[in-house]
Amino acid sequence: MPLLDVSDLHIAYGALEVVKGVSFAVEPGEIVLMLGSNGAGKTTTMRSLAGLLAPARGRIVFAGADTSRSPPHAIANLGLALVPEGRQLFPEHTVRENLELGAYRHLRRGRHAEFARSLEEVYELFPRVRERLGQPAGLLSGGEQQMVAISRALVSRPQMLLIDEPSLGLAPIPLRSIFDALLALKARGLTVLIVEQMAWLGLEVCDRAYVLENGTIALSGSAAEIAADPRVVEAYLGPTG
Amino acid sequence: MTARGWLVGLALAALVLLPLFVQGTYYRFLGIVVFIYGIVAVGLNILAGYAGQLSLGHAALMAMGAYTTAILTKALAPVAFFAATGLHIWLGVIAGTAVAAAFGALLAFPALRVRGPYLAMVTIAFGWVIFKVLQEWVSVTGGDLGLASIPKAQIGLYIFDTQSFYYVVLALFAVAFLLQQQLVGSQIGLAIRAMKHSEIAVSSVGINVHRLKVLVFVISAAFAGFGGTLFAHQQNYISPDNFQFFSSVFFLLAVLFGGAGTLLGPVIGAAVLTLLPEMLHDFEKFRLIVYGGFILVTLYFLPNGVMGLLERRGAARADSGSAARDAVQPDFAATAGASLELDNVSKSFGGLQALRDVSFRVAPGSIHALIGPNGAGKTTLINVVTGFYRTDGGAILIDGQAANIASMHDAARRGIVRTFQTIKLFGDMTVLEHVLIGLACHSGAGFRLPGRVQAREQAARNLAAARELIALVGLSRFEQTPSSALAYGHRRLLEIARALAVRPKVLLLDEPAAGLIAEEIASLAEIIRKLRAAGMTVLLIEHHIDLVVSISDRVTVLDYGAVIADGPPAAVQRDERVIAAYLGPFHALA
Numbered sequence: 036m037p038l039l040d041v042s043d044l045h046i047a048y049g050a051l052e053v054v055k056g057v058s059f060a061v062e063p064g065e066i067v068l069m070l071g072s073n074g075a076g077k078t079t080t081m082r083s084l085a086g087l088l089a090p091a092r093g094r095i096v097f098a099g100a101d102t103s104r105s106p107p108h109a110i111a112n113l114g115l116a117l118v119p120e121g122r123q124l125f126p127e128h129t130v131r132e133n134l135e136l137g138a139y140r141h142l143r144r145g146r147h148a149e150f151a152r153s154l155e156e157v158y159e160l161f162p163r164v165r166e167r168l169g170q171p172a173g174l175l176s177g178g179e180q181q182m183v184a185i186s187r188a189l190v191s192r193p194q195m196l197l198i199d200e201p202s203l204g205l206a207p208i209p210l211r212s213i214f215d216a217l218l219a220l221k222a223r224g225l226t227v228l229i230v231e232q233m234a235w236l237g238l239e240v241c242d243r244a245y246v247l248e249n250g251t252i253a254l255s256g257s258a259a260e261i262a263a264d265p266r267v268v269e270a271y272l273g274p275t276g
Numbered sequence: 277m278t279a280r281g282w283l284v285g286l287a288l289a290a291l292v293l294l295p296l297f298v299q300g301t302y303y304r305f306l307g308i309v310v311f312i313y314g315i316v317a318v319g320l321n322i323l324a325g326y327a328g329q330l331s332l333g334h335a336a337l338m339a340m341g342a343y344t345t346a347i348l349t350k351a352l353a354p355v356a357f358f359a360a361t362g363l364h365i366w367l368g369v370i371a372g373t374a375v376a377a378a379f380g381a382l383l384a385f386p387a388l389r390v391r392g393p394y395l396a397m398v399t400i401a402f403g404w405v406i407f408k409v410l411q412e413w414v415s416v417t418g419g420d421l422g423l424a425s426i427p428k429a430q431i432g433l434y435i436f437d438t439q440s441f442y443y444v445v446l447a448l449f450a451v452a453f454l455l456q457q458q459l460v461g462s463q464i465g466l467a468i469r470a471m472k473h474s475e476i477a478v479s480s481v482g483i484n485v486h487r488l489k490v491l492v493f494v495i496s497a498a499f500a501g502f503g504g505t506l507f508a509h510q511q512n513y514i515s516p517d518n519f520q521f522f523s524s525v526f527f528l529l530a531v532l533f534g535g536a537g538t539l540l541g542p543v544i545g546a547a548v549l550t551l552l553p554e555m556l557h558d559f560e561k562f563r564l565i566v567y568g569g570f571i572l573v574t575l576y577f578l579p580n581g582v583m584g585l586l587e588r589r590g591a592a593r594a595d596s597g598s599a600a601r602d603a604v605q606p607d608f609a610a611t612a613g614a615s616l617e618l619d620n621v622s623k624s625f626g627g628l629q630a631l632r633d634v635s636f637r638v639a640p641g642s643i644h645a646l647i648g649p650n651g652a653g654k655t656t657l658i659n660v661v662t663g664f665y666r667t668d669g670g671a672i673l674i675d676g677q678a679a680n681i682a683s684m685h686d687a688a689r690r691g692i693v694r695t696f697q698t699i700k701l702f703g704d705m706t707v708l709e710h711v712l713i714g715l716a717c718h719s720g721a722g723f724r725l726p727g728r729v730q731a732r733e734q735a736a737r738n739l740a741a742a743r744e745l746i747a748l749v750g751l752s753r754f755e756q757t758p759s760s761a762l763a764y765g766h767r768r769l770l771e772i773a774r775a776l777a778v779r780p781k782v783l784l785l786d787e788p789a790a791g792l793i794a795e796e797i798a799s800l801a802e803i804i805r806k807l808r809a810a811g812m813t814v815l816l817i818e819h820h821i822d823l824v825v826s827i828s829d830r831v832t833v834l835d836y837g838a839v840i841a842d843g844p845p846a847a848v849q850r851d852e853r854v855i856a857a858y859l860g861p862f863h864a865l866a
Binding site: 048051070071072073074075078120121176177178179200203204205206207208209210211232234269270271272273 | 648649650651697757761762763764765766787790791792793794795796797798819821858859860
């Protein structure tokens with residue numbers, strides 16, 4: 036059974052329908068990439084999966100529960116964690132406080148040992164996060180902030196991650212470390228749905244991909260199939276991809 | 277005429293005819309009060325609703341108008357000339373409005389430093405000070421007893437009674453409403469509405485935000501003072517009690533209740549909140565509880581006020597059918613690019629040296645890329661060049677002349693225009709409006725109210741120019757879309773269109789390709805090449821190395837605030853230090 040099952044999803048801002056009947060599924064342990072030009076509805080879809088936008092129509096089933104109408108905190112508690120576009124850290128809080136907020140639902144129940152274990156796992160993935168623990172998140176470089184954003188989602192011990200544009204504004208070297216970390220997460224068996232405009236990077240880490248155009252799925256297939264599709268090569272991998 | 281235009285016309289006709297059908301001075305009196313409060317609320321709406329500057333001191337500004345005219349007309353009334361002409365009343369109205377406007381300018385100064393709740397606190401303090409002065413300065417204001425026997429409004433020998441004054445105030449109220457409409461629709465209005473969302477972005481297109489803020493406070497205070505003068509001549513008696521803190525709250529409540537930042541909102545709010553208590557007489561001692569409860573419930577269900585609800589219903593239109601225009605080549609001939617030179621520029625924040633002795637030259641009419649790791653000081657450099665920060669040392673030269681750039685709007689006026697890494701747009705304003713604001717500054721028509729022929733022609737020219745720029749960045753089908761509804765990459769393109777509207781000599785692009793797919797990056801490259809072909813100088817900060825390599829004439833690399841390489845892209849790409857600090861072993865893939 037898929038971990039995330041989306042069927043006939045419609046999402047509108049007022050009268051403007053942005054997502055027009057999207058259906059897809061993510062199996063446990065898979066990394067799935069969503070591609071699409073600006074305005075295709077990717078971020079909108081991600082936001083509604085996380086409960087930040089109510090769909091106009093359609094069903095979202097996560098871990099066997101219908102979450103189409105669930106509030107964001109309920110979805111997070113089911114184990115679906117969003118790493119939002121633009122990172123959205125708490126800039127004046129230290130890195131450690133950001134992570135504690137990520138693990139809020141565990142710490143509130145006194146599971147400190149579990150949090151300590153999550154931290155160790157995060158340090159293994161991103162040694163830089165340990166070095167920056169006491170610093171305000173807002174003073175970190177872009178790459179470090181993205182590491183903290185992913186770590187904040189990981190310490191909630193999610194069943195699945197939604198990652199929206201991790202590459203935004205990153206220089207080549209930190210970009211590489213973020214995608215290496217995603218490969219490491221894949222090896223650990225984490226389920227991930229990722230939106231990434233740098234298609235060649237996204238296709239490198241994913242198992243399968245969907246291409247969204249004008250609010251509908253125009254194309255889907257394995258990473259290799261998508262990477263070989265002439266339309267994808269032209270629009271997403273092109274000369275300056 | 278639009279449907280709304282007809283509605284307003286009908287409402288006005290009803291108000292004109294009302295006294296013929298409703299008998300009794302009481303209702304006319306109530307009407308006058310509604311119109312006066314409406315004028316004050318309209319003024320507050322311009323400030324709080326459109327410009328986003330909270331004020332809880334408007335009752336004090338109204339008091340300035342009322343007391344000024346009261347004192348002046350009482351002094352002049354015995355003079356035979358004034359008694360025969362009634363001129364003293366209208367002198368008083370003008371003087372009262374002017375005095376309130378002057379106090380508005382005074383109140384604007386704290387607003388240059390503080391915002392939101394802090395500004396609200398300052399205006400509350402202002403209101404208290406004025407209230408106390410009115411109470412204590414007995415020789416002038418009459419203290420708690422106030423000023424009585426203020427002359428009634430008069431023209432020639434004709435003295436207005438409640439019946440005729442109703443029409444005078446109705447007409448003045450209509451004028452105030454029209455002024456609001458004209459202001460909001462003008463170029464100033466665009467800038468005022470934009471200021472609410474991002475003051476930094478407003479100054480980036482060359483508008484002096486400080487002056488704009490003072491202006492909007494003056495305008496708003498003038499409305500309040502004007503309302504105050506009419507109030508004085510209607511009541512014939514004023515005391516500090518008329519202008520208490522609660523009155524200020526009342527006006528803000530009226531604006532929020534009706535719908536802040538809408539034309540009709542303050543009018544509806546003032547009318548409902550004034551008339552409602554009168555209709556609740558039957559509730560006797562529970563009257564204020566019912567009144568408060570009604571406001572509470574309404575604001576809970578209508579967070580954007582009455583007009584907010586109506587506009588949401590009406591906002592069905594989305595992508596207007598404006599077809600995508602292609603093959604656009606905007607006329608940039610007027611903007612020959614300038615050279616930009618940094619000579620030993622340094623900048624530090626506390627102990628952190630963000631820029632150390634940075635020197636390089638951007639040739640006129642070239643595409644010059646600035647690359648480096650996250651945190652290398654690239655954005656700081658843009659901030660220094662555009663006057664957002666002052667340098668600690670070194671010089672910035674434009675076309676070889678040392679430029680002492682004092683502020684962002686100063687930089688924009690010299691033709692140094694930027695986009696922002698952390699996108700700064702104007703919330704719910706449309707794509708078209710964003711670009712029109714950019715055009716306002718250099719077209720010179722900027723700060724003139726529309727209506728005159730040249731102004732209308734200028735507006736048409738601006739509209740055409742704005743559409744061209746929007747087409748250039750490929751956003752034509754989103755002309756009427758609020759910027760908040762745009763996808764991330766489209767917001768970046770809109771920032772570029774807004775910057776181009778200022779007609780830059782040097783355009784500074786801070787990560788324009790972030791969030792774009794390959795196809796979109798290719799069109800962005802095409803746009804940047806077109807700008808160079810037209811002679812513009814472009815300084816490009818970007819992490820998409822292929823884009824940098826394919827379009828740049830020259831590349832400068834920053835690391836830890838210092839230049840580590842400078843040269844043609846191919847050479848920089850091979851530089852060992854650049855590979856170690858920035859590109860990584862991985863660059864071969866890119």
